[in-house]
Amino acid sequence: MTSDIPTPDRQTSTDPAKDPAADPFTADPGRRRPRRGALIAAITVAGVVVAGAGGFLLYERPSPASKPAGNAHRPPATAEVVRGDLVEEVRAFGPVRFSGDRGVKNQIRGIVTWTPAGNSGIGRGEKLYAVDDKPVILLRGNLPAWREFAPGMADGRDVLALEENLAALGYTGFTVDDEYSQKTAAAVKRWQKAVGLPATGKIELGRVVFASGPVRIDKAAARPGDAAEPGAEILRISSAAQHVAVEIPVAEQDLAVKGAKTTIMMPDGSETPGRIASVGAGRLNKDNESVVPVSVRLSDPDALKNVQNTDVQVVLKRVEARDVLSVPVTALLPADREGYAVQVVQGTRVRLVPVKTGAFADGRAEISGSGITEGTRVGVPKL
Missing domain, CATH: 2.40.30.170 (Efflux pump adaptor protein, beta barrel domain)
Known part of the structure; x- marks a missing residue:
């Protein structure tokens, strides 16, 4: 006894009754060919048919659809027809x-006096590390700091990023734009005094480090007492x-x-x-x-x-498939030239009903057929 198993390259017919080679899984032309999980499920059904010939009807080639099977062929177990989405996963x-693992390179010459502990978090305006007992501050921005900040410098995106950070930290009194004005320098002095830096109104290259958000310290590449050399990696950081x-x-x-x-x-x-x-x-x-x-x-x-x-x-x-009727794939019975059928169990009465199959997912098959409604009980092998 054999059962046709669909293959991905096989041409299918929309009418299995007229095409002996029709793929029962794609009898409905509006449905896609089953994915790998559906093929495995179909093979499982076919294996059950061969293994149990002579026993419960699920293990036999079924008689013509809708013919009463009688109590002698009552399936060992039943399952409900369920309405819902079929989801493949x-x-x-x-x-x-x-995310975002990267190194932080120091730009200030001196001696490393403090580095943060591994796995600690650093936010905007907080000390990232220290050289000569003066902090290097983390600010938010996507453009690396590449020059000194001072009055009279050329306008630029880095100036805008600095001013946005000053405003976010509460140091205001200037227009947030790409110009480093005297008012910007005044705000910088107030900020420098608050973080323990000389209030010069200028920010040397390397005194601030820009990152896109809070960072997590992976590890320190330098220890207190090590020489701080420009261009040397001092920390490994990542996004929080x-x-x-x-x-x-x-x-x-x-x-x-x-x-x-x-x-x-x-x-x-x-x-x-x-x-x-x-x-x-x-x-x-x-x-x-x-x-x-x-x-x-x-x-x-x-x-x-x-x-x-x-x-x-x-x-x-x-x-x-959304909002469809489905049954366990093991409920499907191959029917001669008719695609598939299920055993509908109503009290003591068992009958075969031909069904059309649609989508397959997660061990279930979409079906439709005469009298098939939500809650209908169909025969399945005993688990």
């Missing part, structure tokens, strides 16, 4: 990492934001779309939402498997702040 494990790095099979990469929603399963069993931040190029992993690297950013930046040195599970999902 891929699950992958990966480590929690901090975390992401999860996972790899998914190349065959499933169409589920990985930048911006798509994901679910992160925490080690304690809880869940937190996330979005795909980036998708890399396909490559071979250490097991010589073709994979695609995916970075997932958490919607709640603090959700993983206490989760380190462990892997979490990322679930990528895609809705295959």
Whole structure:
């Protein structure tokens, strides 16, 4: 006894009854060909048919559809027809990492007198490290500091970034623009006095470091007492934001779309939402498997702040069909030249009903047919 199993390259007919080679999984022309999970499920059904010939009707070639099966063929178990979305998903494990790892290079000559502890957080206006017992301050901005700030300097985006930070820290009295005016210098003097710097109105190169947001200290590359040389790396920092790095099979990469929603399963069993931040190029992993690297950013930046040195599970999902009737794929019975049927169980009465199949996902199959409604009970093998 055999059962036709669909293959991805096979041409299908919209009428299985007229085409003996028709693919029952794509009998509905409005549906896509099943994905790999659906093929596996279909193979499982066929295996059940062969394995149990002579037993419960799910293990036999069914008689003509809608013919009463009688109590002798009552299935060992039943399942309800359910209405809802059919969702395909891929699950992958990966480590929690901090984003934006980079080095901080010192630009001030002297002696290192203080560096922060590893894994500590530094925010705007706070001391990042110290040279000659004077602080180097973290400010917010995307353009690196590349020159001294002083009255009379050429206008520029770096001036605008400095003034935006001064205003955000409460030092105002000037127009926030790209011009370093005398009023800007006056605000700088007030700021310098507050952080323990000489109130000169000038900011030497290297006294401030710009970053796009709060940073996390990974480690210090220099210790107090070391010489501070211009151009030497003094800290390794990262963004305070975390992401999860996972790899998914190349065959499933169409589920990985930048911006798509994901679910992160925490080690304690809880869940937190996330979005795909980036998708890399396909490559071979250490097991010589073709994979695609995916970075997932958490919607709640603090959700993983206490989760380190462990892997979490990322679930990528895609809705295959919305608001449809579905049954476990094991409820499907191959019918001669008629696609598929299910055993409908009503009290002591069992009858075969032909059905059309649509989408497949998560071990379930979309079906439609005469008398098939939400809550209808259909036969399935005993688990």
